[in-house]
Amino acid sequence: MFNVKKFTKTLVLCSVMFSAGATVATVTLSYLPIVTAAHTIAQGLKQETPAAKLTVEDNGLRFQLQSCQRNRAIVTCAILITNLDDKQQDLQIRIYGNGFGNNNSRSIDSSGNQYLPNQIQLGSEKSPSDAYTNLIPNVPIKGSLSFELPQQITNLSAVEVSYFTNADYKVNFQDVSISNSQASKTTNNRNNQNCSPSARPTKR
Known part of the structure; x- marks a missing residue:
C-alpha cells in the first residue's frame, strides 16, 4: 500500500540533501523502474502516432491523410497538401481522379480489390475526373477523394493519390x-430503431 507519510518524508529529505549539495542517487534509483516504464510507454506511443504513418513528402510536397470517413456507401478521404519549396511561389498541382488509365488515383481493400474515385476535390475545385489548384509555399490546401465502397470494408490496404506538377507522380498511404x-451513425441508429420489435397489444 502506498504510504503518503513515508513518501512525504522522502521528498523532504531529498530536498534537504539537494540543498546541502549531497548526492540524491539513492532516491533516484528507488524510483528508476517507474521512470523507465513511463519513458518506455511514452516512446511507444510516440512511435505509434497515426499522423506519422499518414504523412508523405514527395517532390517538394507534403501530403497528409487526415481521415477516411464513411457516409453510407461513400468513403471520403480528406488530405492536406503543402508546398515545401519556397522557390515555387505559385505551384500548380493537378490531382487525377477517374479516367486517366494508369494515372488514376485509387483505393485498395485488404482482399486486393481496387476502387477508383467518383469525386476529387482540391480547394474549391470539384470533379469526378480531376481537380487543379495553385499552392503557396508552406500554406496547406485541403483536398479529398471519394470512393463508393461496400459497407463491410472498414480498412484499406492503401490509398494512392496520383498527381501532376511538372510530371506525373504518385504517393500512397497504407493501412488506412x-x-x-x-x-452515418445517425442513420444507423434510426435503422436499428426501425428494425426493433414493435410492441403489440396482448389479446385477452
Missing part, C-alpha cells in the same frame, strides 16, 4: 482505417 461520419 475507415471511420463512420456523424451522419
Whole structure:
C-alpha cells in the first residue's frame, strides 16, 4: 500500500540533501523502474502516432491523410497538401481522379480489390475526373477523394493519390482505417430503431 507519510518524508529529505549539495542517487534509483516504464510507454506511443504513418513528402510536397470517413456507401478521404519549396511561389498541382488509365488515383481493400474515385476535390475545385489548384509555399490546401465502397470494408490496404506538377507522380498511404461520419451513425441508429420489435397489444 502506498504510504503518503513515508513518501512525504522522502521528498523532504531529498530536498534537504539537494540543498546541502549531497548526492540524491539513492532516491533516484528507488524510483528508476517507474521512470523507465513511463519513458518506455511514452516512446511507444510516440512511435505509434497515426499522423506519422499518414504523412508523405514527395517532390517538394507534403501530403497528409487526415481521415477516411464513411457516409453510407461513400468513403471520403480528406488530405492536406503543402508546398515545401519556397522557390515555387505559385505551384500548380493537378490531382487525377477517374479516367486517366494508369494515372488514376485509387483505393485498395485488404482482399486486393481496387476502387477508383467518383469525386476529387482540391480547394474549391470539384470533379469526378480531376481537380487543379495553385499552392503557396508552406500554406496547406485541403483536398479529398471519394470512393463508393461496400459497407463491410472498414480498412484499406492503401490509398494512392496520383498527381501532376511538372510530371506525373504518385504517393500512397497504407493501412488506412475507415471511420463512420456523424451522419452515418445517425442513420444507423434510426435503422436499428426501425428494425426493433414493435410492441403489440396482448389479446385477452
